[in-house]
Amino acid sequence: MIPTLVTARPEGRGRNGSGLISMADFLQRIAERGDVEAFRKLFQAYAPRVKAYMMRQGADPNTAEELAQETLLTVWRKAGLYSGEKGSATTWIFTIARNLRIDRLRRELSWVELPDGHDEEPSPDALPDELLSQQQRKLRVQTALATLPPDQLEVVSLSYIEGLSHSEIAERLGLPLGTVKSRMRLAYHKVRESVEDLK
Amino acid sequence: MKITHHPDAASLMSCSAGSMPEAFAAVMASHISMCPSCRRDLATMEHIGTALFEKLVPVSVSRPAPVAAMRALEADVDEQDARLAVIAGDVPQPLMAAIGAHLDKVPWKRVGPGVWQHQIALNDPSRGELRLVKVAPGQALPEHGHRGNEMTLILRGSYADASGTYKPGDVADLDEDVEHQPIADPVEGCICLIAVQGRLRFKSAMARLVQPFTGF
Numbered sequence: 001m002i003p004t005l006v007t008a009r010p011e012g013r014g015r016n017g018s019g020l021i022s023m024a025d026f027l028q029r030i031a032e033r034g035d036v037e038a039f040r041k042l043f044q045a046y047a048p049r050v051k052a053y054m055m056r057q058g059a060d061p062n063t064a065e066e067l068a069q070e071t072l073l074t075v076w077r078k079a080g081l082y083s084g085e086k087g088s089a090t091t092w093i094f095t096i097a098r099n100l101r102i103d104r105l106r107r108e109l110s111w112v113e114l115p116d117g118h119d120e121e122p123s124p125d126a127l128p129d130e131l132l133s134q135q136q137r138k139l140r141v142q143t144a145l146a147t148l149p150p151d152q153l154e155v156v157s158l159s160y161i162e163g164l165s166h167s168e169i170a171e172r173l174g175l176p177l178g179t180v181k182s183r184m185r186l187a188y189h190k191v192r193e194s195v196e197d198l199k
Numbered sequence: 200m201k202i203t204h205h206p207d208a209a210s211l212m213s214c215s216a217g218s219m220p221e222a223f224a225a226v227m228a229s230h231i232s233m234c235p236s237c238r239r240d241l242a243t244m245e246h247i248g249t250a251l252f253e254k255l256v257p258v259s260v261s262r263p264a265p266v267a268a269m270r271a272l273e274a275d276v277d278e279q280d281a282r283l284a285v286i287a288g289d290v291p292q293p294l295m296a297a298i299g300a301h302l303d304k305v306p307w308k309r310v311g312p313g314v315w316q317h318q319i320a321l322n323d324p325s326r327g328e329l330r331l332v333k334v335a336p337g338q339a340l341p342e343h344g345h346r347g348n349e350m351t352l353i354l355r356g357s358y359a360d361a362s363g364t365y366k367p368g369d370v371a372d373l374d375e376d377v378e379h380q381p382i383a384d385p386v387e388g389c390i391c392l393i394a395v396q397g398r399l400r401f402k403s404a405m406a407r408l409v410q411p412f413t414g415f
């Protein structure tokens with residue numbers, strides 16, 4: 001079986017291998033000494049993708065660009081809250097973009113905090129192990145997504161990328177709400193299985 | 200706190216995607232703040248969002264990095280302090296901004312015998328309503344004609360219905376058409392946070408005539 005999603009990635013898999021660590025490093029440098037060059041790198045890497053995300057969420061190109069700028073500004077402002085053990089830089093930045101989108105495009109409160117918000121069990125484990133397992137986890141999830149049946153991947157994408165609620169997905173696809181939810185559940189079970197043996 | 204009733208995995212995913220109507224997101228966030236098990240699921244689900252995000256074809260940006268704006272900003276230390284502040288109370292952390300830290304200080308409004316409620320204002324009521332409900336011991340929770348999804352989080356006391364007993368931290372994540380008539384704990388009563396779907400399902404003029412029944 002071919003993980004079509006993974007091979008379809010524009011920059012291929014290589015970038016992932018080192019991407020996580022160096023992007024996290026840039027964040028660290030921003031946090032520690034307000035490193036403007038590190039920020040430029042981060043901006044180049046993420047702003048175009050955040051813009052794409054905002055457009056898929058229904059923003060026009062201009063608004064999407066503003067929101068991308070604002071997302072990265074928030075990254076600059078909050079870099080001190082980022083902690084490498086708790087998630088990849090991409091996850092963190094994606095979460096900031098997601099919350100900003102809820103706030104600006106929907107004018108609602110996002111309610112759910114950034115992933116570093118309330119982890120009561122700070123991990124004393126060795127950092128390299130943590131990073132390795134993060135990295136593995138990410139690759140496993142990508143592969144699991146790539147092998148989902150198209151109808152499951154479709155509802156997951158509509159939820160994550162187009163920002164549709166379950167009811168809106170049901171309406172868009174002309175499906176009963178229960179079917180949308182069960183496809184979401186099935187997709188998640190497959191993803192969870194794929195990472196179960198990792199810590 | 201031993202939580203036995205969790206939200207549907209599909210609801211957790213929608214939450215992780217940031218796609219839940221606000222009323223439901225508020226209930227989910229409150230449960231998640233109390234539930235390590237759902238936090239673990241959510242952490243795995245964040246990887247789904249990240250993977251799909253990374254797959255997006257980038258759209259080139261026309262403006263450079265906002266360096267001038269950055270320099271105008273100081274590092275956001277206040278926010279970190281606010282987040283670390285622990286307030287002793289019985290209100291889940293995500294709700295505190297909306298209702299304060301103590302359930303007893305909520306401005307309850309009596310809406311019937313043994314039933315009080317407090318509506319939490321949301322920006323767009325058409326996407327759902329959020330309210331705190333307090334029910335006297337042994338009293339049935341008010342019937343509120345299911346017009347769509349409904350999600351309830353128990354904050355104090357408990358209630359029981361055909362599907363079991365719900366205690367603080369538990370969530371009843373109900374589909375439309377589920378019939379239930381919960382009864383509050385005979386000693387402690389019950390305080391819960393309830394999200395119900397907005398009124399978008401009733402679009403016809405006919406349905407509008409029925410609408411007045413659906414409030415508590």
Ligand SMILES: [Zn+2]
Binds near residue numbers: 205206
């Ligand atoms: Zn839970």
